[in-house]
Amino acid sequence: MDKRIQVLAAHLLGLVLLSCGPAACAASDEAAAEAPNPFKPPPVHKESISSKWRHGFDTVRTTWEEYFKVFPEELQGFESTTLEKIKAAPVFYVDRKVQFDIYYGKPGSYYRPFTTPFQQDVHANFAGWSYGGELWIKEVRAGIHPLFYVDRHHKELIDKIEHLPIYTPLRLWAVARSKTDNLAWFEVMDAKVIPETALNEATLRHIELGAIQLAKKRYDMAAQAFEGALKLQLPVNAEADVYGMLGRAYYEQRLYTAARNALVSAILRDERDVPNLVLLARTDLRVGKSDEARQAAERAIAADPANAGAHAELGLALALLDDVRNGYKEFDVAQKLARNLLPEANRNRALVLAREGKLEAARDELKQAIITRPTDVDFKLELGDLYIALNQLELAKTEFTQARDLAPQRADTHYRVAVVLKRQADGLKKEGKEDAAKKGYEEALENVKNALSKDDQFTPAYGLQAEILRALGRADDAKKVLENGARRNSKDPALQELLYEQALAVGDWGAMEQAARAALAIEQSAAAFLRLGNVLVSRPNPDVKAAAEAYEEAIRLAPDNAEYWAVLGHLRVSLLDDAKGAETVLSHAVKLDPKNGGAWADLALAQRNLGKAKAAAASTEKAVALGQAPEGAKKPEEPVPLSPAATPTTAKRSAPIIEEPEGGEPTPIQVPGPR
Numbered sequence: 168m169d170k171r172i173q174v175l176a177a178h179l180l181g182l183v184l185l186s187c188g189p190a191a192c193a194a195s196d197e198a199a200a201e202a203p204n205p206f207k208p209p210p211v212h213k214e215s216i217s218s219k220w221r222h223g224f225d226t227v228r229t230t231w232e233e234y235f236k237v238f239p240e241e242l243q244g245f246e247s248t249t250l251e252k253i254k255a256a257p258v259f260y261v262d263r264k265v266q267f268d269i270y271y272g273k274p275g276s277y278y279r280p281f282t283t284p285f286q287q288d289v290h291a292n293f294a295g296w297s298y299g300g301e302l303w304i305k306e307v308r309a310g311i312h313p314l315f316y317v318d319r320h321h322k323e324l325i326d327k328i329e330h331l332p333i334y335t336p337l338r339l340w341a342v343a344r345s346k347t348d349n350l351a352w353f354e355v356m357d358a359k360v361i362p363e364t365a366l367n368e369a370t371l372r373h374i375e376l377g378a379i380q381l382a383k384k385r386y387d388m389a390a391q392a393f394e395g396a397l398k399l400q401l402p403v404n405a406e407a408d409v410y411g412m413l414g415r416a417y418y419e420q421r422l423y424t425a426a427r428n429a430l431v432s433a434i435l436r437d438e439r440d441v442p443n444l445v446l447l448a449r450t451d452l453r454v455g456k457s458d459e460a461r462q463a464a465e466r467a468i469a470a471d472p473a474n475a476g477a478h479a480e481l482g483l484a485l486a487l488l489d490d491v492r493n494g495y496k497e498f499d500v501a502q503k504l505a506r507n508l509l510p511e512a513n514r515n516r517a518l519v520l521a522r523e524g525k526l527e528a529a530r531d532e533l534k535q536a537i538i539t540r541p542t543d544v545d546f547k548l549e550l551g552d553l554y555i556a557l558n559q560l561e562l563a564k565t566e567f568t569q570a571r572d573l574a575p576q577r578a579d580t581h582y583r584v585a586v587v588l589k590r591q592a593d594g595l596k597k598e599g600k601e602d603a604a605k606k607g608y609e610e611a612l613e614n615v616k617n618a619l620s621k622d623d624q625f626t627p628a629y630g631l632q633a634e635i636l637r638a639l640g641r642a643d644d645a646k647k648v649l650e651n652g653a654r655r656n657s658k659d660p661a662l663q664e665l666l667y668e669q670a671l672a673v674g675d676w677g678a679m680e681q682a683a684r685a686a687l688a689i690e691q692s693a694a695a696f697l698r699l700g701n702v703l704v705s706r707p708n709p710d711v712k713a714a715a716e717a718y719e720e721a722i723r724l725a726p727d728n729a730e731y732w733a734v735l736g737h738l739r740v741s742l743l744d745d746a747k748g749a750e751t752v753l754s755h756a757v758k759l760d761p762k763n764g765g766a767w768a769d770l771a772l773a774q775r776n777l778g779k780a781k782a783a784a785a786s787t788e789k790a791v792a793l794g795q796a797p798e799g800a801k802k803p804e805e806p807v808p809l810s811p812a813a814t815p816t817t818a819k820r821s822a823p824i825i826e827e828p829e830g831g832e833p834t835p836i837q838v839p840g841p842r
Contacts, residue, residue: 200428201424201427201428201454202427202428202431202432203431204456204459204462205431205434205435205438205447206459206462206463206466244264245264245265245266245340246263246264246265246266247265247266247267248260248265248266248267249267249268249297249298250267250268250269250295250297250298250312251297253265253267253343253351254297254312254350254351257343257346257349257350257351258346260343260351261343261344261345261346261351262342262343262344263342263343264340264341264342265340265341265342265343266338266339266340266341267298267338267339267341268298268299268336268337268338268339268361269295269296269297269298269312269315269336269337269339270295270296270297270298270300270302270334270335270336270337270366271293271295271328271331271332271333271334271335271336271337272293272294272295272296272311272313272333273293273294273333274291274292274293274328274329275292275293275294275313276292277292277294277313277314278290278292279347282345282347283344283345283347283352284344284345284352284354285316285344285352285354288319289318289319290316290317290318290319290354291316291317291319291325291328291329292313292314292315292316293313293315293317293328293329294311294312294313294314294315295311295312295315295337296308296310296311296312297312298336298361299404301378301408302334302366302371303371303374303375303378304375304378305375312350314350314351314352314353315339315341315353315355316352316353316354316355317354317355318354324355324357324358327358328358331360332365332367334365334366334367334371335360335365336360336361336363336365336402337358337359337360337361338358338359338360338361339353339355339357339358340355340356340357340358341353341354341355341356342354342356363402363403364400364401364402365402366401366402366405369399370396370399370400370401370405373392373393373395373396373399374392374393374396374405374408374409376392377389377390377391377392377393377396377409377412377413377416378412380392381412381415381416384419386416386417386419386420387416387420389412389413389416390413390416390417390420393409393412393413393416394413396409397409397410397413403436404436404437406432406433406436407433407436407437407440407443408433410429410430410432410433410436411429411430411433411440411442411443411446413429414426414427414429414430414433414443414446414447414450415446417429418446418449418450421579423450423453423454424454426446426450427447427450427451427454427456430443430446430447430450431447434447434463438466439470441467441470441471441474441477444463444464444466444467444470444477445463445464445467445474445476445477445480447460447463448460448461448463448464448467448477448480448481448484449480449511451463451484452480452483452484452487457484457487457488458484458488460480460483460484461481461484461485461488463480464477464478464480464481464484465481467480468481473504474504475500475501475502475504475505475509475512476501476509476511478497478498478500478501478504478512479497479498479501479509479511479512479515480511480515481494481497482494482495482496482497482498482500482501482512482515482516482519483515483518483519485497486515486518486519486522487522491519491523494519495516495519498512498515498516508539509539510535510536510537510539510540510543510546511536513532513533513535513536513539514532514533514536514546514549516529516532517529517530517532517533517536517549517553520532521553521556526553526556526557527557529553530550530553530554530557533546533549533550533553534550537550542573544570544573544574544577544580547566547567547569547570547573548566548567548570548579548580548583550566551563551564551566551567551570551583551587554566555586555587555590560587560590560591560594561591563587564584564587564588564591567580567583567584567586567587568584570583571583571584571614576621577621578618578619578621578622578625578628579618579625580618581614581615581617581618581621582614582615582618582625582627582628582631584611584614585611585612585614585615585618585628585631585635586611586631588607588608588610588611588614589607589608589611589631589634589635589638591607592604592605592606592607592608592611592638593638595607596638605639608635608638608639609639611631611635612632612635612636612639615628615631615632615635616632619632623652623655624655624656624659626652626656626659626661626662626665627661629648629649629651629652629662629665630649630665630668632645632648633645633646633648633649633665633669636648637669637672642672642673645669646666646669646670646673646678649662649665649666649669650666652665653666653685658689659689660686660689660690663682663683663685663686663689664682664686666678666681666682666685667679667682667683667686667698670682676702676705676706676707679702679706680699680702680703680706683695683698683699683702684699686698687699691720691724692724693720693721693722693724693725693728693731694721696717696718696720696721696724697717697718697721697731697734699714699717700713700714700715700716700717700718700721700734700738701714703717704738704742709742711738711742711743712743714738715735715738715739715743718731718734718735718738719735722735727759728759729756729757729759729760729763729766730756730760730763732752732753732755732756732759732766733753733756733760733763733765733766733769735752736749736752736753736756736766736769736770736773737749737765737766737769739752739773740753740769740772740773740776741769744776746773746774746776746777747773747777749769749770749772749773750770750773750774750777753766753769753770753773754770756770757770757789761789762793763793764789764790764792764793764794765790767786767787767789767790767793768786768787768790770786771783771784771786771787771790774786
């Protein structure tokens, strides 16, 4: 394969793999507003003089007691720790004053005569969990610590504790009096309720359901449960955990924008959660935020330098930021830390190699990733994409088929099989093997129908189904498929694009105009107005005035696009006989782009029509120097009939006329901006 073709194929592959994952994101995900960069420093606001004085007075007020303290308080001298640390080494804490936080459980009656200093007649007992524990996990709730005791002389403290609701966060001041069965027994000197939202049965029920569904890989149901929990009041640490799990659930559904928003919310509540940082870096790479992915990976490495996954994501982020050398170094570090058992490192290296045009090396890396994790559907889809880029369609079909068998519930696996089947059928058709080609198209059609049965929001499947139907000679059915898709996804501009392409292929000017206007109704963009203007001026019964208005709207939205000004100027001078208006527009066009020979030629024509011979001569010289004929940017062309129903007309045309290139489908010529 020619090297240039390899590089182009690899570049396209990289876009496919990194744009929105193996499957196109759902429309709801695409429409979601993106969360800001959590690592961007917050703006610094200058305080007023009064604010500074107010802070000073507040400091004096809140520390007044410290200035005049004479006798130590009862709770002075307690060292801060956590219940988890004490449970890990109880001997170390015996007879030491400690301060730690718990979730309150309930009053109890757990005593051990003769082996501990606590007795039922002189002590009240209660239980609790470590503060920050994941109480929505059944095993964590079962690990309750029942060995907290209060002397019954502290009646007020006992009454305060025993009337608390379960899961109330408490700060305890206690002394570890003894240790038996590797458990510390605490005498509680005082307790204070931590002023934050407490967990309750309703919130725990939602989170527990979400965690169970997440473990069972029912990601849509898990996301619903977590969203329900977040609608209730949660403590900050629980919110961080829930947002993290919600981000994972969305990521597994390939809803990367929603996943990123959830993970950003988790990081804002706990910026040192390494798994969330790594997953955020991976998600940022999926949505094209390479610099933010780098920042997230670097934060994860700062918190845990031995985290191989963070190094793998940092390597890909650096490579996409054009620091390929250091990117490869990070991949090497990741593999060393993981003892060559980290498939993400192989996969990320494969993406970088593909971007460099080294498709065979990228293929080998993805193969190694699959050896390490043979049931990963995304790896198989990406390897299949590489085989397509290498024009090894049968091997691509094998990978896609295996992915479909591993994940039959996913629409993208069926879609990928249909893609490769259609390509094979196209090849058979070119070879003149009509029967074999028809069989391939029908098999591809069956797979794309299965894809839409799994997810009727999967936009690319509608376009592929229409292409297959057109290849089978069923153009009317292709149009119905796209119209059905547009009804089901009325807010998706991609389907209007497909409808436009369908109308363009059969020369249906009315449908082309309808699709262009429908796209504008969804989102007004310069490119959409330009397309509408192209259709209006190129159709058999052109509406030149309306086309000019569409071009003017395109210029309003993109005033720095020189080609838009040139197209409007060409229309005015060629079809509207508005030499004065054309001169104004074209003068601005050549100011924005002095190398636009067509604009200079049109400007010369406008100036001649206005009687400005000297200026016209100068503009003509510019046009000739740039290789443009002085008669105009382009001679008006007649529209080429795109179907038997499309009849040529003798009306003059402007530059963006539809023409049919040799050996391919008709496409607009020299239309600025994306189609």
